[in-house]
Amino acid sequence: MAVVESEIHTRYFLKSIGFPDLRIHHAINHYDFTKGDRRILIIGPMGSGKTEFSARIYRDSLIALKKSERVRSVTREGEAERRNIFYIRSKIDKKRFEDYPEDALAYRSGYERLGECVASIDDSFDLERIMAEHPEVGTWIIDEAGFFDERIAYVVQDYAAERRGINFIFPMLILNFRKDVFNRASRLITEIATDVFPLTAYCEHEDCIEDSFYTYRFYVVDGVECPALYFDPLIIVGGDRTFDDPKIPNYSTRCDKHHYLPGKDYTFLTLKPLGALAYGGNSGPLLKELKNMKHSMKKSEIYGQFAKKYGKDEEKTSIMMNSLKADCIAEKALIYLFAEENQLSLDQLKGLSREIKADTGYINDRLREAGKLAV
DSSP, X not given: OOOOOOHHHHHHHHHHTTOOSOOOOOOOOOOOTTOOSOEEEEEOOTTSSHXXXXXXXXXXXXXXXXXXXXXXXHHEETTEEEEEEEEEEEGGGGGGGTTSOTTEXXXXXXXXXXXXXXXXXXXXHHHHHHHHHOTTEEEEEETTGGGSOTHHHHHHHHHHHHSTTOEEEEEEOSBOTTSSBOOHHHHHHHHHOSEEEEOOEEOOSTTOOSEEOEEEEEEEETTEEEEOOXXXXXXXXXXXXXXXXXXXXXXXXXXXXXXOOTTHHHIIIIIHHHHHHHHTTOOHHHHHHHHHHHHOGGGSHHHHHHHHHHTTOHXXXXXXXXXXXXXXXXXXXXXIXXXXXOOSOHHHHHHHHHHXXXXXXXXXXXXXXXXXXXX
């Protein structure tokens, strides 16, 4: 949205129409199609309104396109017209929108039909192809760019340099459920950005109404909230529906106080060292821990560490220990060591999966979402 450049001018305008002295907040303006060469980040946790922000820009474009030919001189660069919007999303995100029309730009309170101005893609090569097919588009909205390969940042950078005046808008999660930068693609997108609009949401904990900056992942098991462990797979597609299933995560926005993230210290103190031993050829200790996670949780090192750490805090004990009730914890540990830390070979992943009688369907689903080879 256009920035109000001068608070003094705004204050003068309000005084001129009879307002008393009052606190002036940032104006919510319509999108400015006259400014080009921008790469705009729309960042915030799930539920903060990033997609609805994108829908507003699309609606603004429909109004702006009705303007006279005189307007064209300030919104057009060569073939590209910045009032022409095209929306890009990842194919792996499509299952979030199964109940919506194929061309819907869906958000929590509704959706916008985009017709031919939307496409679902696999990777940055698909993006290159679509941009080449639509030289008339001057504003590209690329949803959740972190879902794509990191090459996408350089595709955007080169396209923007070649075709001056093009705008790119990135509604995206900068932080993942671990409160880390989502991934390398997200980091590279931030490095080429020219503008940022941070959005917040209410913390969705029932006892809180503070601003939330974080996306929280949890499972619901027998009606109980179970926080996702730190080594939960990085990408699991979900979002707007609530699942009472120990394999399927739910998401909400949470403030720092109510964002629970058990298992971070266990990951670095224990799980990764076990992975390093396996990488060096000694997979026995890791296999023992995985078997206990899978078949006898109370014998596992993660259970012992949690009991010791949280046992003296009644409130934390209940919520943090609940994290061990979710399904496929051993499988998640394997996925983390293989897909994120590269401490296990594909053969080791397959062998350990067989040894512990892992749910290979679950592993394959997560690896496909992460763009990795399935077992």
